[in-house]
Amino acid sequence: MKPPPFAYTAPRTVDAALEALAEPGAKVLAGGQSLIPLLNMRLAAPARLVDINGVAGLGALEATAAGVRAGALVRHAAAGRSEGAARVQPLLRRAVRHVAHPAVRNRGTVVGSLAHADPAAELPAVLAVLGGAVEAASVRGRRTIPAGAFFAGPLEPALAPDELAVSAFFPAAPPRSGSAFAETSRRHGDYALAGVAVTVALGADGTVRSARAGYLGVGATPLVLDLTSVAAEGACAAAFARENVDPDGDVHASADYRRHLAGVLTDRALREATAEALAEARLDGPGARDGDGGGGGAA
Structure with a gap:
């Protein structure tokens, strides 16, 4: 299959x-792992491709005490390898490991995955559960879009046609906290039938201060549920998840099966995240996750 004709700018x-x-009809090309197949199947027909791979300054991956900022050209593989990013926000590495296959991770970009806004993708759920944000730029200026407003619908980011998503910000994990990521797919590397990213933070007395779950594959956009009362009271996390997700069925899995998976995965991830938070609390090392100011660049 061949793409339709288009102009090209680098x-x-x-x-x-x-x-x-x-210019009307222009489309960004970064990693191309989603766009190129759409072009080849003629499901997308941009008038011009704007290839940003040669743009200086978009490949920085910065890990600081505040969080991890990934430029538009940071590849999944680079984000997964970065020790600085893993110390500041471990959930990012945990999710990236589930993204497709090494060949895709070597080329695909973190910001590109977010801008594609696929509700079955891992990184939109991570950005949503962490309360992160995307920075967008156009000739009209720059703006920061919170994760809660960024995913407008399936494959619908809240970006204007002339905007470029220049970076994404993932807030740092606080002291005495833990995280976990779990998903189920038919084969490793396939899109998940359902998945969840969970964060847990403890108070100074060791009790649960916050617990959140971000879901993929169970809705039109990433779904975030507050699990704080569930975790604090020892209630059934699986039952809570099943009652609060509303997935659709398709040829890959029925709605009931996805609902079941959401429950099982929530229970598993919440237990793992809580165990990590308790271990962090015992270590009592608030500075253990401070960034090193770097953490690597785009591969």
């Missing part, structure tokens, strides 16, 4: 990229 600066995107 800017070297962000400003030049934004000028190219201001």
Whole structure:
């Protein structure tokens, strides 16, 4: 299969990229792991591809005490390898390991996955459960879009046609906290039938202060549920999840099976995240996850 005809631009600066995107029908090309198949199947027909791979300054992956910021050209593989990013926000590495296969992770980008806004993808759920944000830029200026407002619908990011998602920010894990990621797919590397990212934070007295779950594969956008009362009271996390997700069925799995998976995975991930938080509390090392100011760049 061959893509439809299109014009091609390879800017070297962000400003030049934004000028190219201001033209009607322009589309960003970064990792291309989602866009190229759509082009080849003629499900997308942009007038112009704006290839940002040569744009300086978009490949930085910064891990600081505040969190992890990934530029638009940070590959999944680079985010997964970064020790600084893993110390600051371990959930990012845990989720990236489930993204497709090594060949895809070597080329696909963190921000590109978010901008594709596939509700079955791992990183949108991670950004949502962490309360992260995406920075967007256009010739009109820049703005920060919180995760809760970024995913407008399936494959619908809250980006204007002329906007470039220049970076994504994943807040740091607080002291005395833990996280876990779990998903079920028919084969490793396939899109998940259902999945969940869980974070747990403990108070100074060791009790659960916060517990959240971000789901993939069970709705049109990433779903976030507050599990704080469930975790604090020792209630059944699986039952809570089953009651609060509303998945659709398709040729891969029925709605009931996805609901069942959401329950099983929530219970498993909540237990793992709580155990890690308790271990962190025993270590009593608030600085254990401080970033090193770097953590690597795009591969």
